Amino acid sequence: MTTHRIGPPPPSFGLPPVPGITLLGTARSRIRPRRATALATVWAATRLGMLGLLLVDHVGDSGVAGEVYTLYRRWYEQLVHGAFPLDDVTWQYPPGAALVFLAPGALPWLTYFQAFVALTLAADAVITLALARAGLPGAWLWVCGLPLLLHLPYARYDVMVTAVAVLALLAVGKRPHIGGALAGLGAMIKVWPLLTVLGTPPGRTTRAAWFSATASVTALLTVLMLGFTHSLDFLRQQGARGVQIESLGGTALQLARTMGWPGTVRYQYGAFEFVGPYVSSIARLSLFLSIAAVCWLLLWRARSRRWTPATPFDAAFAAVLLFTVTSRVISPQYLVWLLGLAAVCLTSRHTTQRTAALLILPSAAVSALAYPVLYDDVLAGTPVGLLLMVVRNGLLLTAALLSCRRLWAATAAR
Template sequence: MTTHRIGPPPPAFNLPPVPGTRPHPLQAAALGALWAATRVGMLALLLVDRVGDTGVAGEVHTLYRRWYEQLVQGAFPLDDVTWQYPPGAALVFLSPGALPWLTYFQAFVALTLAADAVITLALARAGVRGAWLWVCGLPLMLHLPYARYDVQVTAVAVLALLAVRNRPLIGGALAGLGAMIKVWPLLTVLGTPRGRTTRAAWISAAASAAALLAVLSLAFTHSLDFLRQQGARGVQIESLGGTALQLARKAGWPGSVRYQYGAFEFVGPHVPSVARISLLLTVAAVCWLLLWRLRASRWTPATPFDAAFAAVLLFTVTSRVISPQYLIWLLGLAAVCLTSRHTTQRPVALLMLPAAALSALAYPVLYDDVLAGSPRGLLLMVVRNGLLLAAALLSCRRLWAASAGRAG
């Protein structure tokens, strides 16, 4: 006698892995060879980069090294307007000290390369399409990724997202740790399915963040000084608001560009208003994400990935600051989306490739044009930021339609 199952089918969140998503040995070899070749090229660019306080690597040589020397004394940078990061970032800036046989710069780059390899391996195990996007996408940013600490942050976020589905406690803990390093990894738990998974992930994230903050507050002084510096930020020239102000300059607006708070920002009339509009748009993004969370009724294995990607895109385009290294985050999250055949974000993920290439053109290749607001620099920023805005809107539309919109 045939036995029929009574009741609803098992949720899609428990579907088995799709055969063939992990790389075939030949494909794995090709992926590894491409990773090695492109990373050698990125390192070569880094070696010929100008040394000292100029060039892409200048932040590691001077700023990161200065922070390291202050942190080893047991204090966060005091009255330093360039220190705008949560206290967990200290762990990244102190980590080169674990390789004392190398210079600070060499150790930092070696650890960044190791984080890149971890991301690649984790993505290859989860779904080879995502690994290909990451391996091919990161070199489009030239050597910048190895001269910033965003690869390490992205590694924490990628591991958190990949873990949260089956191991919500681990995924949540990683998300909480990542939030203490650079805030945005906390968004990796936004799209967890309701019920036990969400409770486990969110409680774990809160507990790990609180535990790390407590440890760092005991070990260092001035652990929350970054809030004052972050709140004083203005409108960076590479943000959407900055592009609007550059266009206004062409129409006669009398503002100018000044280096302050560790970035080139606009000063002049109406700049505070543009900054407030950016903050209001960020609040609107938060409200939309909360509404999506309340209305969402259909979860797939890719929903946590898609929600995190859409959320970070929203916060990127509404920010007063869009540094080129933000594309590292977006490439990592886009790659995680592509590890699942259920993702709604495939076309949006592919848009990150030209966005990354345009960001590298903006900095460092044509940065003088961007600073001057020349026709070439202005066109570059209009296209790059327009692409990011279109990607954010498309990402939200596809996420809503798949999980919160009318079924069918």
């Protein structure tokens, strides 16, 4: 399979509104041409660099791009025949993810890899354009933050998921039906975008957004279950996951190894996970902390009395941070989600999340060092690999605690 360079057309910041995008941004004046040109230039330059790294990574089935070459394409070949992957431990996604993996088939003149990258690049451009129309600080964080993950974002489908979530958040304030429908679509692709309706203000906005999200999930799930077999097999594979080496629990176990813990690392369920004594206890603790996060979010929702235009942004960012740090898995592509939500927060001058949002930038940079640059050190648990995980996860934990504290103080504290 051969690949060809895909050049990114710079998004048209400052030009007349794109149909449909005006519904998703705030009512801001047109960006000044000089600022628009600077943003577009940096976007084009950084994306060319990311594409260059992707193409020299490996023109084959290994490296960062290997997941698209082998795994995604294998799923595509099964999905086009109307069946979700059966007894495939690597298939751990809601049925709506099929839409993403099938989408490259709409560009038959390209190889699967080329089409996937082209669609991811288009999703990146949509995010940038929507953020630029909503508020330049957010657009700059996204444009400068995504390249910190090197070429990984273009070899995973998380940019497309993040595009749905960003559009949902930017729409939910003034167009709650649209925002809710997009949140439901995103939830069917990767669950977490449903959190974009968590912070909607009480009353008509919440009812409209939550009703639309429920209707969107129900309608899409019904269509997928009628059109495909084994639609809910992903639940069985997800439940079997262990403790990934890059998670907070994995970092604790890695530290325990330096003090004599006899566990080992094994590749299973599509990731490198720990095997040994107390691993199941760490996994249960992670699940308990995720449940505790749900309880805290419900308590925050019940106690909140003060709402600003930024509250939906801040709540979604805090919620995804909580579920990230309590997860048994913290893959580097999770930083794509956090960068997108942090960028949305910075589009509003009312946000309480500036410091937490900025902490995502060094977290992304350290994540890229951990994978793919020094992943062998992370696997082996060398001092360098251990330091990278402690710093990255420490930054994420700090951002999560700070985010929740600021959100509570601004909306729920008396």
